[in-house]
Amino acid sequence: MVTLVTQRSGKAILIKAVSSSCDEGSLANAVSGGLPGGVTSPGARSAMRVHGDHDDPTNIFPMPRYPPAHTSATFEAVAARKSLILTPPEIYAECAHHGEEKAKFGWLKLLTLCTIAGCYVGFGFTLCLMVGGNIGADILAARPGLFSLVYGAVGFPAAFTMIVICGAELFTSMCAYMTAAWWEGKVTFLTCVRMWVVSWVGNFAGCAIFIGLIVSTQIFEGRDWYALLMATKKVHHGFGNTLVRGIFANWLVGIATWQANAAQDLSGKAIAIWLPISAFAMLGWEHSIANQYLLPLSIALEPGHLSAYQVVVGNLIPATIGNWIGGAVCVATVYALAYGRPNLVITQRAEQLRAAWAGRWADRRRRGLPA
Incomplete structure (x- = not known):
């Protein structure tokens, strides 16, 4: 199995080859012109990473449109995305x-x-x-x-x-x-x-x-x-x-x-x-x-x-x-x-108060006093 990750418009796209006979050259051609049975990526950048087992004969199905959510490549794609709006x-x-x-x-x-x-x-x-x-x-x-x-x-x-x-x-x-x-x-x-x-x-x-x-x-x-x-x-x-x-x-x-x-x-x-x-x-x-x-x-x-x-x-x-x-x-x-800063100040102050009250409560419990 061959997995190709290519960059297009700042967003990572995961591509799986459809058969074991697909080598790196055909994968590069697939990126530029389309992969049979899978998702095409016309105009994608030439920079790519190829990794995986080239001799896996079991991968005979078309590649999925999107990678599974649990794969590391998915998280890499989210982290690398470039949005047109600020958070x-x-x-x-x-x-x-x-x-x-x-x-x-x-x-x-x-x-x-x-x-x-x-x-x-x-x-x-x-x-x-x-x-x-x-x-x-x-x-x-x-x-x-x-x-x-x-x-x-x-x-x-x-x-x-x-x-x-x-x-x-x-x-x-x-x-x-x-x-x-x-x-x-x-x-x-x-x-x-x-x-x-x-x-x-x-x-x-x-x-x-x-x-x-x-x-x-x-x-x-x-x-x-x-x-x-x-x-x-x-x-x-x-x-x-x-x-x-x-x-x-x-x-x-x-x-x-x-x-x-x-x-x-x-x-x-x-x-x-x-x-x-x-x-x-x-x-x-x-x-x-x-x-x-x-x-x-x-x-x-x-x-x-x-x-x-x-x-x-x-x-x-x-x-x-x-x-x-x-x-x-x-x-x-x-x-x-x-x-903003008010959120940080208020949160820190609340945490200090909580810790102080927790300490006083624990001390009274140790001394056998009512909480």
Whole structure:
């Protein structure tokens, strides 16, 4: 019996010869062109290992599609595989590392990347308003689910994809990155606060710039009804309602950030971003940076439509607090407890307490005292 292990795309494939008459030359030919009765491996690499008994006349059946799970070659294949996504602990470590690296940005670089992120949000939200928002009020009333699907399916995922792929800094993602880095002791809490404040202000500046440019195009002329309607609703949810909606929004955005870091190729990142971001948009949660664009836009389209107090106190403050909780607590802190330094510290402390109590219990038993 002859066993051949060849490497293809970083994954080990176990191949068994179908008869004893098969020599190493025919095996090499089988790898390049296919083995009769077995699994072909066209285009496989030429590097291979051959081992086993060449004189075994009993192996007359076609090779199995996969090797038995108990063979060492199976475990070697699993250990050698190269995945296109990171494992959950690796994702957490990657995000903590990104937080550490972002903290090293100079003021100009950070402010520039935050400003351009606000512009990308403007592109995405404008797409939502111009496509989904112009289906019609009758569709909104009769089929709100269909309306939400069209509204949220493309615009916000497009914006977040541009931010991640092209390189820009969004406040809501920064909440997750910096918190993970802080839990790992890579940055101070004061550094986290600085990054959050600068990113929030920079995003607002980008939204303001984009509003000035987009209004000058008159693209919303005669088609601004949904922008005005949505802005009015957002400032009347109430503080607590808006805060919880903000938590849900950045919980999903944080998951999108996590998944985007897991994927190692462009298509994987795009899919990882699209699913949670489109979900948050369709569900109507409160994203503070998106609202930095929508609410001032509604004022620019119809002056006096909303007051500054309504914009800031009625929406931006509770949405921002909720976004911070969603990204920093619901995503970064949860995974820090699962995979990060807090998990190690808590586990070690629990083990110390358990050992101490076990020692005290054993000592009392030896002395004949009640436990």
